[in-house]
Amino acid sequence: MENKNETTKEISRQQFLQYTAMAGAAVLLSSLESWALTTPDKKLKVAVIGCGSVSNRYLPQLLSSSMIEVVSLCDIKPERAVAQNEQYKVNAKTYPHIDAMLKGVPFDMMVTLTDMQVHGELNKKALLAGKHVWSEKPMANTYAEGKALLDLARSKKLRIWGAPAVVNSPQFAFMSKTIQEGKLGRVASAHGQYGHTGPTWSAFFYEKGGGSMPDLGVYNMATLTGLLGPARSVMAMTSIVNPERTVDDKGKIKVEAEDNAHILLEHDKGVISHVMCGFNYFDPHGHEAGSQSLHSIQIYGDYGNMRLIGYDWETNGVMLDTSWTEPAKLVCTEKGGYEWQEGARVVGESLVNGTEPRINVEHALHVLEIIEAARKSSATGMKIKLKSKFPWPMVK
Numbered sequence: 001m002e003n004k005n006e007t008t009k010e011i012s013r014q015q016f017l018q019y020t021a022m023a024g025a026a027v028l029l030s031s032l033e034s035w036a037l038t039t040p041d042k043k044l045k046v047a048v049i050g051c052g053s054v055s056n057r058y059l060p061q062l063l064s065s066s067m068i069e070v071v072s073l074c075d076i077k078p079e080r081a082v083a084q085n086e087q088y089k090v091n092a093k094t095y096p097h098i099d100a101m102l103k104g105v106p107f108d109m110m111v112t113l114t115d116m117q118v119h120g121e122l123n124k125k126a127l128l129a130g131k132h133v134w135s136e137k138p139m140a141n142t143y144a145e146g147k148a149l150l151d152l153a154r155s156k157k158l159r160i161w162g163a164p165a166v167v168n169s170p171q172f173a174f175m176s177k178t179i180q181e182g183k184l185g186r187v188a189s190a191h192g193q194y195g196h197t198g199p200t201w202s203a204f205f206y207e208k209g210g211g212s213m214p215d216l217g218v219y220n221m222a223t224l225t226g227l228l229g230p231a232r233s234v235m236a237m238t239s240i241v242n243p244e245r246t247v248d249d250k251g252k253i254k255v256e257a258e259d260n261a262h263i264l265l266e267h268d269k270g271v272i273s274h275v276m277c278g279f280n281y282f283d284p285h286g287h288e289a290g291s292q293s294l295h296s297i298q299i300y301g302d303y304g305n306m307r308l309i310g311y312d313w314e315t316n317g318v319m320l321d322t323s324w325t326e327p328a329k330l331v332c333t334e335k336g337g338y339e340w341q342e343g344a345r346v347v348g349e350s351l352v353n354g355t356e357p358r359i360n361v362e363h364a365l366h367v368l369e370i371i372e373a374a375r376k377s378s379a380t381g382m383k384i385k386l387k388s389k390f391p392w393p394m395v396k
């Protein structure tokens with residue numbers, strides 16, 4: 001009897017989550033909101049795949065939500081799933097393989113935190129099994145693979161989203177509004193940068209499909225396109241500065257993916273932006289951006305400029321300069337609860353609440369297309385046209 005009730009509840013939860021996939025179906029959404037409001041147990045059941053470094057950031061976020069229950073943990077190094085289950089007192093089932101997890105305890109959304117190169121195939125398996133997906137970046141290895149995932153999700157009335165969550169910061173919202181209100185005048189140029197001396201724990205960051213663009217530059221690309229609009233074309237130079245590395249999981253390895261990249265983006269109305277990222281940047285204090293006045297993003301118009309203090313994923317304020325006579329002012333210093341690792345929690349809660357989050361999968365796909373185009377531009381010396389777009393402006 002108990003089981004039967006559980007099944008009935010499970011089906012209606014599943015229906016609810018599938019219907020919310022139809023973004024824009026306002027009438028349906030409002031009835032789902034009332035479903036959510038009248039259903040006492042509206043917890044979203046989540047499975048986390050990949051229990052390495054970043055899971056230490058994700059698990060506390062997911063566990064902090066009253067709307068989310070983490071029911072499964074999976075890692076091909078199964079001892080890691082077991083260890084995280086214990087360390088964070090998750091009380092989940094643990095699995096050594098995605099296939100076993102998909103056949104195991106039922107869940108609604110998979111959170112993909114594995115090596116970058118397998119995100120696409122794991123995300124596809126989850127969608128085929130009827131699960132929503134939040135994926136760490138990149139959501140797939142190529143734009144075509146990512147677009148096929150989105151098409152698959154839509155055909156199954158499911159949702160998929162990709163990191164990063166930089167558009168959620170109050171500083172992103174402030175900068176977007178400042179541009180939209182014309183306070184910088186006519187925007188012309190922008191720059192973003194992010195680098196450090198590279199991850200030391202896993203080889204995948206340096207193997208084919210890895211690299212400093214999908215690991216680091218991705219944040220700046222999301223910020224600059226989020227603020228300035230979709231890019232129409234890309235020109236880039238990428239290189240490998242350090243051809244050999246020693247990493248914890250494989251010892252000495254050959255570096256196959258770019259560890260140094262400069263990317264030029266052409267936006268509408270003549271706006272040009274630039275991203276530089278790499279794994280050979282001496283920047284030991286950069287991660288302590290909280291105590292720094294350094295900026296990582298700058299935007300220039302003919303009436304003003306602004307600099308994002310800290311990183312775009314860990315924001316500390318905006319230095320706004322709009323006067324010929326007054327000095328620049330530090331504004332928008334509140335974090336408003338934003339944390340870079342919040343993406344899966346935020347989209348999970350949006351599923352439960354029947355609301356649309358600001359993070360947008362087409363934006364993640366656009367950034368993926370930029371990364372692929374940058375590799376192609378660097379290899380051929382050509383300017384590469386992009387085809388993807390996303391709903392913009394992102395802050396209404």
Ligand SMILES: NC(=O)c1ccc[n+]([C@@H]2O[C@H](COP(=O)([O-])OP(=O)(O)OC[C@H]3O[C@@H](n4cnc5c(N)ncnc54)[C@H](O)[C@@H]3O)[C@@H](O)[C@H]2O)c1
Nearest residue numbers: 050051052053054075076077113114115116118136137202
């Ligand atoms: N570490 C960070 O601070 C950080 C921050 C932001 C984003 N990210 C992103 O998170 C992802 C993971 O990074 P990480 O640093 O946690 O790496 P990691 O190597 O520490 O962890 C990855 C884990 O995934 C597991 N895994 C690999 N293939 C798997 C498969 N097929 N099925 C199940 N498990 C599998 C590995 O065994 C490992 O435990 C990457 O996309 C990375 O860019 C990491």
